Amino acid sequence: MNKVLIINASVRNEKSHSRKLTRLFEENWRNKNPNDTFTFREVGLEKIPAIDENWIASAFVRPENRTKENQLGVEFSNELVKEFKEHNIYVLGTPMYNWSIPSGLKSYIDQLMRINETWKFRSGEPDGDYVGLLENKKMFILSSRGDTGYGENEKNEHMNFQTTYLKFVFGIMGIKDISIISLDNEEFGGEIFENSKKEVYEEIERF
Numbered sequence: 001m002n003k004v005l006i007i008n009a010s011v012r013n014e015k016s017h018s019r020k021l022t023r024l025f026e027e028n029w030r031n032k033n034p035n036d037t038f039t040f041r042e043v044g045l046e047k048i049p050a051i052d053e054n055w056i057a058s059a060f061v062r063p064e065n066r067t068k069e070n071q072l073g074v075e076f077s078n079e080l081v082k083e084f085k086e087h088n089i090y091v092l093g094t095p096m097y098n099w100s101i102p103s104g105l106k107s108y109i110d111q112l113m114r115i116n117e118t119w120k121f122r123s124g125e126p127d128g129d130y131v132g133l134l135e136n137k138k139m140f141i142l143s144s145r146g147d148t149g150y151g152e153n154e155k156n157e158h159m160n161f162q163t164t165y166l167k168f169v170f171g172i173m174g175i176k177d178i179s180i181i182s183l184d185n186e187e188f189g190g191e192i193f194e195n196s197k198k199e200v201y202e203e204i205e206r207f
Contacts, residue, residue, distance in 0.1 A: 002036040004029065005087035009044045009094040009105035010144075016044075017183055021142035021204065022093035028205050029091075039087065041080075041108075048107040049076065063116055077111040084112055089138050090175070092166070096145040100161040109169055118173040132174020139178045140207070141166055146187035148196075179207075 006026060010016035026038065051059075058073030071078070084090075094105055112118055122129040143163055150160040163180050170178065181203055185196045 002033060002089050003087040004036055004038045004089045004091060005041060005084065006038060006091045007041045007043060007093065007105075007108070009092070009102045009108075011044050011102060011104070012095075013045060016093075016095070017144040017186060018093035018095050018142060021144065021181070021183060021200070022091055024201060025091050025140065025142060025204050025207070028207065032207075036089075039083065041083065043104040043108040044102055046104075048104050048111065050107045051077075051110045059114055074114075077114065080108070080111045081114055081117050084118070085134065088136060089140075090170075091140045091142065093142045094144075094162070094166070096143060096150075096160075096162040099159045101165065112173070113169065130172050132172055132176075134174035137175045137177065139170055139175050141178060141180045142204070143180065143182045144186060145182060145184050148184035150182065150184070 004026075006022050008016075008019055008022055010018045013019070029036065030038075052073075054073035055077065056073075058071050059077065061070050092105075094101055097103075115121075116133075118133055120131050120133060121127055122131045141163055145162070147156060148154075149156040150163070151157065163182065167178050167180065181200055183196055183200045185193045
Protein backbone atom coordinates (compact mmCIF):
# COMPACT_ATOMS: atom_id res chain seq x y z
CA MET A 1 0.00 0.00 0.00
CA ASN A 2 1.30 3.43 -0.94
CA LYS A 3 0.90 6.61 1.05
CA VAL A 4 0.33 9.50 -1.37
CA LEU A 5 0.93 13.12 -0.41
CA ILE A 6 -0.72 15.65 -2.73
CA ILE A 7 0.75 19.15 -2.52
CA ASN A 8 -1.04 22.09 -4.15
CA ALA A 9 0.85 25.35 -4.61
CA SER A 10 -1.40 27.56 -6.74
CA VAL A 11 -2.81 30.73 -5.20
CA ARG A 12 -5.88 30.24 -7.39
CA ASN A 13 -8.64 27.83 -6.45
CA GLU A 14 -11.22 26.73 -9.00
CA LYS A 15 -9.47 28.55 -11.85
CA SER A 16 -6.18 26.78 -11.15
CA HIS A 17 -5.04 24.43 -13.89
CA SER A 18 -2.42 22.75 -11.69
CA ARG A 19 -5.17 21.85 -9.19
CA LYS A 20 -7.16 20.28 -12.00
CA LEU A 21 -4.11 18.17 -12.80
CA THR A 22 -3.72 16.94 -9.22
CA ARG A 23 -7.44 16.14 -8.99
CA LEU A 24 -7.26 14.16 -12.20
CA PHE A 25 -4.15 12.35 -10.95
CA GLU A 26 -5.86 11.53 -7.65
CA GLU A 27 -9.00 10.19 -9.33
CA ASN A 28 -7.01 8.08 -11.75
CA TRP A 29 -4.67 6.75 -9.04
CA ARG A 30 -7.53 5.88 -6.66
CA ASN A 31 -9.28 3.89 -9.38
CA LYS A 32 -6.15 1.85 -10.06
CA ASN A 33 -4.90 1.64 -6.46
CA PRO A 34 -7.97 1.52 -4.19
CA ASN A 35 -5.98 0.54 -1.09
CA ASP A 36 -3.62 3.49 -1.20
CA THR A 37 -4.13 6.36 1.25
CA PHE A 38 -4.04 10.10 0.51
CA THR A 39 -2.96 13.15 2.48
CA PHE A 40 -3.30 16.74 1.24
CA ARG A 41 -0.93 19.58 2.00
CA GLU A 42 -2.00 23.08 0.96
CA VAL A 43 0.83 25.55 0.38
CA GLY A 44 -0.90 27.96 -1.99
CA LEU A 45 -4.15 28.96 -0.29
CA GLU A 46 -2.81 28.52 3.25
CA LYS A 47 0.20 30.47 4.49
CA ILE A 48 3.43 28.58 4.98
CA PRO A 49 5.69 30.74 7.16
CA ALA A 50 9.06 31.75 5.78
CA ILE A 51 12.12 30.66 7.70
CA ASP A 52 13.60 33.25 10.06
CA GLU A 53 16.45 33.68 12.52
CA ASN A 54 14.76 31.51 15.17
CA TRP A 55 14.27 28.76 12.58
CA ILE A 56 17.94 28.83 11.63
CA ALA A 57 19.04 28.74 15.26
CA SER A 58 16.94 25.63 15.85
CA ALA A 59 17.46 23.81 12.55
CA PHE A 60 21.25 23.67 12.76
CA VAL A 61 21.37 22.07 16.21
CA ARG A 62 22.89 18.60 15.92
CA PRO A 63 20.42 15.79 16.77
CA GLU A 64 22.34 14.75 19.89
CA ASN A 65 22.14 18.32 21.26
CA ARG A 66 18.47 18.95 20.64
CA THR A 67 16.21 19.95 23.50
CA LYS A 68 12.60 21.02 23.59
CA GLU A 69 13.73 24.60 24.15
CA ASN A 70 16.22 24.86 21.31
CA GLN A 71 13.76 23.27 18.88
CA LEU A 72 10.97 25.82 19.37
CA GLY A 73 11.88 27.59 16.12
CA VAL A 74 11.23 24.50 14.00
CA GLU A 75 8.07 23.11 15.60
CA PHE A 76 5.99 23.58 12.45
CA SER A 77 8.89 22.49 10.26
CA ASN A 78 9.12 19.28 12.28
CA GLU A 79 5.45 18.57 11.53
CA LEU A 80 5.99 19.10 7.80
CA VAL A 81 9.14 16.98 7.72
CA LYS A 82 7.44 14.15 9.64
CA GLU A 83 4.49 14.21 7.25
CA PHE A 84 6.79 14.24 4.24
CA LYS A 85 8.86 11.32 5.47
CA GLU A 86 5.78 9.21 6.22
CA HIS A 87 4.74 9.18 2.54
CA ASN A 88 6.40 7.41 -0.34
CA ILE A 89 4.63 9.04 -3.30
CA TYR A 90 4.41 12.80 -3.80
CA VAL A 91 2.17 14.61 -6.26
CA LEU A 92 3.13 18.26 -6.54
CA GLY A 93 0.86 20.58 -8.47
CA THR A 94 2.36 23.97 -9.19
CA PRO A 95 1.99 26.82 -11.66
CA MET A 96 4.96 28.73 -13.05
CA TYR A 97 5.06 32.25 -11.64
CA ASN A 98 7.61 34.59 -13.22
CA TRP A 99 9.52 31.60 -14.61
CA SER A 100 9.83 30.10 -11.12
CA ILE A 101 7.58 28.74 -8.37
CA PRO A 102 4.98 30.33 -6.05
CA SER A 103 6.34 31.89 -2.86
CA GLY A 104 4.30 29.49 -0.70
CA LEU A 105 5.96 26.50 -2.34
CA LYS A 106 9.40 28.05 -1.82
CA SER A 107 8.60 28.52 1.88
CA TYR A 108 7.43 24.91 2.08
CA ILE A 109 10.65 23.64 0.50
CA ASP A 110 12.69 25.79 2.89
CA GLN A 111 10.82 24.18 5.80
CA LEU A 112 11.60 20.70 4.43
CA MET A 113 15.24 21.33 3.55
CA ARG A 114 16.58 20.29 6.94
CA ILE A 115 20.14 19.21 7.59
CA ASN A 116 20.30 15.79 9.29
CA GLU A 117 16.59 15.31 8.57
CA THR A 118 16.15 15.28 4.79
CA TRP A 119 19.80 15.72 3.79
CA LYS A 120 23.30 15.81 5.27
CA PHE A 121 26.92 16.39 4.35
CA ARG A 122 28.57 13.07 3.60
CA SER A 123 31.56 13.77 5.83
CA GLY A 124 29.50 15.41 8.56
CA GLU A 125 31.20 18.73 7.84
CA PRO A 126 30.33 21.40 5.21
CA ASP A 127 32.04 20.04 2.11
CA GLY A 128 29.52 20.49 -0.70
CA ASP A 129 28.99 16.72 -0.89
CA TYR A 130 25.27 16.39 -0.19
CA VAL A 131 23.57 13.11 0.67
CA GLY A 132 19.79 12.76 0.52
CA LEU A 133 18.17 10.99 3.45
CA LEU A 134 14.87 10.15 1.75
CA GLU A 135 14.95 6.72 0.12
CA ASN A 136 12.51 4.76 -2.06
CA LYS A 137 10.36 7.78 -2.85
CA LYS A 138 8.57 8.72 -6.07
CA MET A 139 7.50 12.23 -7.10
CA PHE A 140 5.19 13.49 -9.81
CA ILE A 141 5.53 17.19 -10.64
CA LEU A 142 2.40 18.47 -12.39
CA SER A 143 3.12 21.97 -13.63
CA SER A 144 1.10 24.55 -15.51
CA ARG A 145 2.74 27.31 -17.57
CA GLY A 146 1.55 30.15 -19.73
CA ASP A 147 4.08 29.74 -22.52
CA THR A 148 5.77 26.68 -23.99
CA GLY A 149 9.22 25.43 -24.96
CA TYR A 150 10.66 25.09 -21.44
CA GLY A 151 11.90 21.51 -21.90
CA GLU A 152 15.43 20.31 -22.50
CA ASN A 153 16.96 21.79 -25.65
CA GLU A 154 13.83 23.89 -26.29
CA LYS A 155 13.72 27.64 -26.93
CA ASN A 156 12.79 28.68 -23.37
CA GLU A 157 14.87 26.12 -21.47
CA HIS A 158 17.11 28.89 -20.10
CA MET A 159 14.05 30.55 -18.53
CA ASN A 160 12.78 27.47 -16.70
CA PHE A 161 13.50 27.99 -13.01
CA GLN A 162 10.42 25.98 -12.09
CA THR A 163 10.72 22.26 -12.83
CA THR A 164 14.53 22.36 -13.14
CA TYR A 165 14.77 23.80 -9.62
CA LEU A 166 12.21 21.40 -8.18
CA LYS A 167 13.95 18.37 -9.64
CA PHE A 168 17.28 19.57 -8.29
CA VAL A 169 16.21 20.50 -4.77
CA PHE A 170 14.13 17.36 -4.15
CA GLY A 171 16.97 15.35 -5.65
CA ILE A 172 19.26 16.77 -2.97
CA MET A 173 16.85 15.28 -0.42
CA GLY A 174 17.25 11.89 -2.08
CA ILE A 175 14.22 11.78 -4.38
CA LYS A 176 15.65 10.68 -7.71
CA ASP A 177 12.57 9.08 -9.28
CA ILE A 178 10.79 12.19 -10.51
CA SER A 179 8.30 12.40 -13.39
CA ILE A 180 7.47 15.84 -14.79
CA ILE A 181 4.23 16.52 -16.64
CA SER A 182 3.72 20.09 -17.83
CA LEU A 183 0.60 21.75 -19.15
CA ASP A 184 1.77 24.60 -21.39
CA ASN A 185 0.18 27.28 -23.57
CA GLU A 186 -2.35 28.64 -21.05
CA GLU A 187 -1.81 32.25 -22.10
CA PHE A 188 -2.61 31.41 -25.72
CA GLY A 189 -5.93 29.75 -24.96
CA GLY A 190 -8.16 28.43 -27.73
CA GLU A 191 -7.38 25.30 -29.70
CA ILE A 192 -3.67 25.37 -28.84
CA PHE A 193 -4.36 25.20 -25.12
CA GLU A 194 -7.16 22.64 -25.52
CA ASN A 195 -4.79 20.36 -27.44
CA SER A 196 -2.19 20.75 -24.68
CA LYS A 197 -4.76 19.79 -22.05
CA LYS A 198 -5.85 16.74 -24.01
CA GLU A 199 -2.26 15.49 -24.31
CA VAL A 200 -1.44 16.09 -20.65
CA TYR A 201 -4.68 14.56 -19.36
CA GLU A 202 -4.01 11.44 -21.41
CA GLU A 203 -0.47 11.27 -20.04
CA ILE A 204 -1.70 11.46 -16.44
CA GLU A 205 -4.28 8.73 -17.06
CA ARG A 206 -1.50 6.36 -18.11
CA PHE A 207 -0.05 6.26 -14.59
